[in-house]
Amino acid sequence: MPEEDATPPALPRVEQVGEKIGAVAIVVGVLFGISYMLNESRPLDFAYMGERFPILLDAVQVSLFVTVIAYLCGMAIGFFMGWLRTSKRRALRGVASIWVEAIRGTPLFVQIFFLFYVIGYFAPRLDNRALLTGILALMLNTSGYQTEVFRGGLQSVAAGQVEAAKGIGLSYWRSMQHVIFPQALRLVVPPLTNEFIALLKSSSLLFFIGVQELTYRGRILSFGGNLLEVYTMVFAIYLMITVPLGKVVNLLERRYRIPGLGLQKETRVAPRRPVDRSSLTTRLLFGDAGARRRLRAFVRRARIVPDAPPGEPSA
Structure with a gap:
C-alpha cells in the first residue's frame, strides 16, 4: 500500500472570509451612520x-x-x-x-x-x-x-x-x-x-x-x-x-518569508478519529479495572530469556 502523506491539509481560508465579512459589516455600519446623520441631523457639508x-x-x-x-x-x-x-x-x-x-x-x-x-x-x-x-x-x-x-x-x-x-x-x-x-x-x-x-x-x-x-x-x-x-x-x-x-x-x-524561520503557513490539525473503547489500550486509558488486571497477569507470566554466550546454542 502507498504510504499516506503525513502533511496536514491546508486550513481553509476562514480568516479571509471573516475579514471580508467584517469589512462589509463596517462599511454597512458607516453607511447607516451617514444615512442617519443626513436624515435626522444636520447633513454633512x-x-x-x-x-x-x-x-x-x-x-x-x-x-x-x-x-x-x-x-x-x-x-x-x-x-x-x-x-x-x-x-x-x-x-x-x-x-x-x-x-x-x-x-x-x-x-x-x-x-x-x-x-x-x-x-x-x-x-x-x-x-x-x-x-x-x-x-x-x-x-x-x-x-x-x-x-x-x-x-x-x-x-x-x-x-x-x-x-x-x-x-x-x-x-x-x-x-x-x-x-x-x-x-x-x-x-x-x-x-x-x-x-x-x-x-x-x-x-x-x-x-x-x-x-x-x-x-x-x-x-x-x-x-x-x-x-x-x-x-x-x-x-x-x-x-x-x-x-x-x-x-x-x-x-x-x-x-x-524564509522556510523554517519567522511566520509559517498555517496548517490544520487532522480531525480526531472516534475513540474505539473496545480495544485493550483504550480500556486501560479509560480505567477498565479488568483490563489492567489481565495486563498485570500477562506481565507476571512473561519471562525474558537471556542471550546465549558466544559458542553455545541458544535455548
Missing part, C-alpha cells in the same frame, strides 16, 4: 469638505516628512543598538538594554514634552524648535522599538549556521555579511514596515507642541465649527495612507 480637503493634503506632506526622517535616523540607531544587544560583552549589552528600557518604558507623549522643554532650556532661541523636537522625539522613540526588531532578526539565525561559517574559515564580519545579515534583514522587513505605520500615526501627537502636521491643521480648521466634516477628512486621510501600507506588509511577509 460636502462642499466645505471639498474646499478644505486640499489644505489637509498639504499637511500630509509635513506628517510624512517628519515620519520618514525620524524613521530613517531611528533605524540607524536601532540597528546599532540591536547589534549591541547580541554582543557577548555584558557591558555592551547593558548599555543597549538601558537604552531600550528608557525608551519603551516611557510614553511618547511624555518624551515629546520632555525634549521640548529640555531643548527650550538650553537653546531658547532655536529656530523651528517644535519641528526639530518632534523629529528628535519620534527618532528616539522608534529607535527603541527597532532595536528589539533587529535584535530578534539577528538572533533568529540558527547558531549552527554561525558555527559552520566559522568552521570554514570565515571571520566574524564575513559571517555577518554572508550568513547572518542576509537572513536577518529578510525577517525584519515586515515588522519594520509595521513600525513605520505606527510611527506615522504617532506623529499626530506633535500637534501639542505646534508642529503643523495633519492633526494640527485639522484642529485649526475645526475652530470654524465644522468638527464632523474636518475629522471625517482627517480620519479618511490616515486610512488612505495606512491601509495600503498594511497590504504592503502582508506582501512583504509572503515575499521574504
Whole structure:
C-alpha cells in the first residue's frame, strides 16, 4: 500500500472570509451612520469638505516628512543598538538594554514634552524648535522599538549556521555579511514596515507642541465649527495612507518569508478519529479495572530469556 502523506491539509481560508465579512459589516455600519446623520441631523457639508480637503493634503506632506526622517535616523540607531544587544560583552549589552528600557518604558507623549522643554532650556532661541523636537522625539522613540526588531532578526539565525561559517574559515564580519545579515534583514522587513505605520500615526501627537502636521491643521480648521466634516477628512486621510501600507506588509511577509524561520503557513490539525473503547489500550486509558488486571497477569507470566554466550546454542 502507498504510504499516506503525513502533511496536514491546508486550513481553509476562514480568516479571509471573516475579514471580508467584517469589512462589509463596517462599511454597512458607516453607511447607516451617514444615512442617519443626513436624515435626522444636520447633513454633512460636502462642499466645505471639498474646499478644505486640499489644505489637509498639504499637511500630509509635513506628517510624512517628519515620519520618514525620524524613521530613517531611528533605524540607524536601532540597528546599532540591536547589534549591541547580541554582543557577548555584558557591558555592551547593558548599555543597549538601558537604552531600550528608557525608551519603551516611557510614553511618547511624555518624551515629546520632555525634549521640548529640555531643548527650550538650553537653546531658547532655536529656530523651528517644535519641528526639530518632534523629529528628535519620534527618532528616539522608534529607535527603541527597532532595536528589539533587529535584535530578534539577528538572533533568529540558527547558531549552527554561525558555527559552520566559522568552521570554514570565515571571520566574524564575513559571517555577518554572508550568513547572518542576509537572513536577518529578510525577517525584519515586515515588522519594520509595521513600525513605520505606527510611527506615522504617532506623529499626530506633535500637534501639542505646534508642529503643523495633519492633526494640527485639522484642529485649526475645526475652530470654524465644522468638527464632523474636518475629522471625517482627517480620519479618511490616515486610512488612505495606512491601509495600503498594511497590504504592503502582508506582501512583504509572503515575499521574504524564509522556510523554517519567522511566520509559517498555517496548517490544520487532522480531525480526531472516534475513540474505539473496545480495544485493550483504550480500556486501560479509560480505567477498565479488568483490563489492567489481565495486563498485570500477562506481565507476571512473561519471562525474558537471556542471550546465549558466544559458542553455545541458544535455548
